[in-house]
Amino acid sequence: MPVPRYLLWLALRVAGLSTGISVLVGLWLAWTLANREFAGKRALGALSTAALALPSPLLCYYLLGVYARIWPLTEINLVAAGVLSAMPLLIRAARTAFASLDPNLARAARSLGASGWRVFLRIELPLALRPILAATALAFARVLAEFAAAFWIAGQRP
Amino acid sequence: MTHARIVKRIPPRFSLDIKIPLAAGVTALYGPAGAGKTLILETIAGFVRPDSGRILLDDVILFDGQSRVNAPPRRRNCGYIAQHDALFPHMTLRQNLVFPAKRFPRLERHRRVAETIERFHLADSAALCPHEVGPAERLRCAVARALIAVPKLLLIDERAFDVPLFQQVRAAFTGPILFVTGDLDLCCAAADEVIVLAAGRIVQRGVPRAVLDRPASVEIARLLGIPNLFQATIAALDPARDSSRLDFGPFALAGPYIPGHFRGDRVWVAVHPQDLRVHSGDLESQPNFVSSQLAGVSHRACSVRLEFSGGISADVSREEFARQKDNKQWQVEFPPAALRVL
Numbered sequence: 464m465p466v467p468r469y470l471l472w473l474a475l476r477v478a479g480l481s482t483g484i485s486v487l488v489g490l491w492l493a494w495t496l497a498n499r500e501f502a503g504k505r506a507l508g509a510l511s512t513a514a515l516a517l518p519s520p521l522l523c524y525y526l527l528g529v530y531a532r533i534w535p536l537t538e539i540n541l542v543a544a545g546v547l548s549a550m551p552l553l554i555r556a557a558r559t560a561f562a563s564l565d566p567n568l569a570r571a572a573r574s575l576g577a578s579g580w581r582v583f584l585r586i587e588l589p590l591a592l593r594p595i596l597a598a599t600a601l602a603f604a605r606v607l608a609e610f611a612a613a614f615w616i617a618g619q620r621p
Numbered sequence: 622m623t624h625a626r627i628v629k630r631i632p633p634r635f636s637l638d639i640k641i642p643l644a645a646g647v648t649a650l651y652g653p654a655g656a657g658k659t660l661i662l663e664t665i666a667g668f669v670r671p672d673s674g675r676i677l678l679d680d681v682i683l684f685d686g687q688s689r690v691n692a693p694p695r696r697r698n699c700g701y702i703a704q705h706d707a708l709f710p711h712m713t714l715r716q717n718l719v720f721p722a723k724r725f726p727r728l729e730r731h732r733r734v735a736e737t738i739e740r741f742h743l744a745d746s747a748a749l750c751p752h753e754v755g756p757a758e759r760l761r762c763a764v765a766r767a768l769i770a771v772p773k774l775l776l777i778d779e780r781a782f783d784v785p786l787f788q789q790v791r792a793a794f795t796g797p798i799l800f801v802t803g804d805l806d807l808c809c810a811a812a813d814e815v816i817v818l819a820a821g822r823i824v825q826r827g828v829p830r831a832v833l834d835r836p837a838s839v840e841i842a843r844l845l846g847i848p849n850l851f852q853a854t855i856a857a858l859d860p861a862r863d864s865s866r867l868d869f870g871p872f873a874l875a876g877p878y879i880p881g882h883f884r885g886d887r888v889w890v891a892v893h894p895q896d897l898r899v900h901s902g903d904l905e906s907q908p909n910f911v912s913s914q915l916a917g918v919s920h921r922a923c924s925v926r927l928e929f930s931g932g933i934s935a936d937v938s939r940e941e942f943a944r945q946k947d948n949k950q951w952q953v954e955f956p957p958a959a960l961r962v963l
């Protein structure tokens with residue numbers, strides 16, 4: 464049975480947006496978890512890992528249930544569900560990648576006068592890029608695959 | 622004025638409490654593993670926040686515990702050479718050098734990078750990545766990268782430094798240098814001052830030769846790797862003849878006068894193994910000759926260490942050892958000037 468074109472376009476749009484938002488927020492969270500000490504760090508790390516194990520139809524069911532009560536089902540809600548589904552993957556991969564970097568590299572860069580952003584963009588991100596790109600591709604595929612579940616559970620056209 | 626007063630506790634047991642006035646020149650931090658050498662460099666560079674203290678560099682406050690000033694590493698102007706060079710692996714050596722030079726205008730940046738490449742003999746490998754060049758070039762590049770940022774203080778935590786590289790650094794940088802080492806030969810050859818650390822405290826400091834010749838205590842003598850440490854009783858003191866007689870139990874030796882001690886005092890005596898001389902047992906015994914049995918021989922890079930019964934170690938040249946290796950009986954000579962009372 465041919466897939467309606469509007470549905471395919473919507474799925475790609477939702478997956479792309481969800482992955483993009485997940486990359487931005489997930490990288491920040493992963494870097495913070497790998498490099499900073501703060502209260503609740505372990506809880507946040509455990510939560511991000513536990514979210515990986517949550518069955519996606521269940522996640523979609525609850526999310527759509529909550530959204531449906533607050534405001535009507537829209538594309539924004541689907542993107543929000545996609546972000547929750549993609550982000551744990553990205554956090555997990557990026558955190559491991561950032562934590563495995565030699566801390567002396569960032570130290571050397573900082574002692575050479577580089578700001579935190581410059582150290583991140585010129586040293587840490589390029590060195591951790593491969594696992595992050597792999598996790599991004601995986602996250603995109605996961606959101607795309609789960610779009611069907613979300614759509615099915617919603618039981619209606621968004 | 623440049624000095625560092627640092628107090629830092631690391632639970633459960635370690636605490637660092639030191640005060641170092643850093644004069645221009647090279648200062649070596651020497652001590653066993655876990656003495657706090659690297660921690661000192663990290664706190665001065667700004668990577669670790671001390672619990673209290675004050676760090677001044679050219680009258681600029683980098684850290685002050687009371688007024689809660691803590692300058693970030695990038696504003697401290699401290700060149701930091703980490704262990705294993707810490708060159709950025711995804712950049713070529715030239716890009717590594719350009720990284721700290723970004724703050725200079727374009728032409729100035731190119732001039733500085735070109736000059737540095739020339740000075741540190743990196744022209745052939747400038748276009749290669751760190752993993753494609755040898756350890757010596759990597760180290761030279763790490764030094765060049767730290768110096769291109771025009772630091773006011775150079776902190777070196779790299780143990781692979783050698784004397785020629787130090788000479789290159791000193792030719793290019795006249796400010797204070799603080800380096801961590803476990804190599805006493807390098808201390809003597811390159812440092813103007815050595816600071817001996819143990820368990821987070823400074824136990825002795827001074828000109829390297831003076832510290833080696835006069836360790837302040839038996840613990841420091843052990844830290845400095847002096848194997849000949851004996852307890853003795855002062856049997857006689859003669860200030861007029863600048864002499865003393867020390868009773869070690871199985872043998873007695875004549876030494877120089879020991880000021881500040883009385884006859885009957887128990888003292889520790891240190892003797893550097895290279896100051897001892899060995900003779901055949903067939904020779905007629907002389908004053909300060911001790912008959913001993915050879916217990917072991919270990920070959921060093923430039924000498925041979927002979928280990929005798931009674932815990933006596935003597936370093937002799939290879940040629941000397943070749944001449945005497947067939948001795949059946951041995952005598953060890955303790956020159957009076959070699960006896961150092963701690």
